[in-house]
Amino acid sequence: MPIYEYRCSACGAEVELLVRGNAAVVCPHCGALLTERLLSVPARVTSRAINEAGRTCCGREERCDTPPCSAGEGCCHGG
Numbered sequence: 001m002p003i004y005e006y007r008c009s010a011c012g013a014e015v016e017l018l019v020r021g022n023a024a025v026v027c028p029h030c031g032a033l034l035t036e037r038l039l040s041v042p043a044r045v046t047s048r049a050i051n052e053a054g055r056t057c058c059g060r061e062e063r064c065d066t067p068p069c070s071a072g073e074g075c076c077h078g079g
Contacts, residue, residue, distance in 0.1 A: 005038040014038065 006025060007014050010032035017034075019025055025034040 003040075005040050006034040007036045007038055008032055008034055009036055 002019065003016050004019050004025075005014065005016050006027075008027040008030060011027060011030040013027060013029040015028060015034075017025055017028075026032070027034050
């Protein structure tokens, strides 16, 4: 079930709700039927590991021989 954002035209409240199919959605604040679905902005997850594929936390191409880079817990070179 996707989460949709709605704005209530009766009371102006903005809510996020799990909606199944084409089910009627009611405002939890005033009980009015919610008909205005807002354009949701997708969550964007960024990470150095994703943006710089193949690099370690300290920027080296290969993993460090000693922890924590080799253990994935931080950087042994202070970077």
